[in-house]
Amino acid sequence: MKSDMKGRGRNKLERTDRLVRLSLLVVAFSAVSTLAVITIFMFEQGAPIMFKYGLRSFLAGSDWYPTEKIFGLWPMIVGSLYVTLGAMVIGVPFGLACAVVLTEFSSRPVRRVIKPVIELLAGIPSVVYGFIGVVILVPFIRENLGGPGLSVLAASIILGIMILPTIISISVDSIQAIPLSYREGSVALGATKWQTVKMVLLPAARSGIIASVILGMGRAIGETMAVIMIAGNAASVPRSVLDPVRTLTSNIALEMGYASGEHRQALFATGVILFIIIMILNTVANVTSSRMKGSKG
């Protein structure tokens, strides 16, 4: 009798266990399936038109007149790459310098104040960045450097600032993760602080820094609102940094309101291209960060 009750109790526990496992599985799967549905839908909507007009003319065509059924995405692909590259040129040196100063050349109280402030930068809505760009940066460029002001340069500067928090916080973490013994070893060999940073710490933190740069790049290439406000959005390949530019993300956001039929499909195709570019960047980031973990062991 007694053993019978024990058996029933265990059965109940097992049933609860199975139930919990099942519901967790459903929840976990719903997150994955959302991604899958978005991906499938986007490819289903965007892929056919790319093949209908030819992948080559779609990717390499330099004219974008969607109402006349001319779909060349080249200016937008180039635009996205220029703006992202510009953001890197501005954001990476500043971000890295800031990370080095925070970890190696400032006291703990200073770091405790500065680091959260920098991370707060990530919380400012992108429309605010765009607004500041329109009000301050664009007129400044127009008056001092010429051109319309709405330009590759303006977008690069604003995006460069927007990716700083990503680059700084991940770089700081990876530099701080370097064991103290590396610093001691280097200093005991007669290295100055700067030589230690340059020859030991930065190489040792290299994979973390690369990962931070790639994540920042992902953020820059995906940013839409701020870019629409300050980049000028002309669908042509810019000839200088002062020319206006349109990115892949802006292309979708600007035209989705009125697009229909093949035009709408072409915007989905834009999304597909963007999706593929970001996938590549993420994969590279994952590979480098997993290599970092490997080399520590």
Add this chain to the structure above:
Amino acid sequence: MTTAIRVRGFSHYFGGERTLRGLDLDVERNEILGIIGPARSGKSTFLCALNRLNDLIRGSRIEGTISVDGRNIYDPDVDVVELRRKLGMVFATPVPLPRSIYENIAFGPRLAGSHDRAGLDATVKDSLEKGGLWAEVRDRLDSSALKLSGGQQQRLCLARILALKPDFILLDEPTSGLDPISTMKIEDSLRKLKKEYTIVLVTNNTKQAARVADRTAFFLNGELVEVGPTARIFTAPADSRTDDYLRGKFG
């Protein structure tokens, strides 16, 4: 014998804690001075004080003087980088830089501004030979130093110090993580090296001091209990605390 390092009334504080208490100690040129004592007795603190590596630790403060070749190293106008080159240090845990074997050795000379490839090659070979590692790595100087075994890494760290052409070698429990064979190789190197260098060896292993040190100092709670020729310290210590420690009554 001439005195190379002269320590007088030296105290070290970390925060409010007094970690070294009024040390008076001389290190003679071309000797191996062994320092023994239980954990937290101030041995490593003393070693770090000799090349001012304790500067890296916030909240450390000193009193008294340490003169190296007649010069107080705590004078404000001493070039700390130069000092650390002159007193090379090997740590308990070997920390090769994440670079090739060659680059690990060439690191110090490059910092000092030597970029002549042939000169560097010669320094690397010479240092590895003195560190007792050349025969094992001569064919793979370009492979990563992280792939070496623990004992090899420690000899690499020793060779890396030698490449700086120091006058002194400071070793902080250099064999604490190594097997007996690797330990023996390092001890052999040290015996050869004392012809050219003055060596201070901190060790947890009292037998190691007995094997290689010319003189031995016993530290306890930040105090220098006694110092004397190794043979005398181990056979007829003057202080009963030394005797107790060597007999394994504590520590």
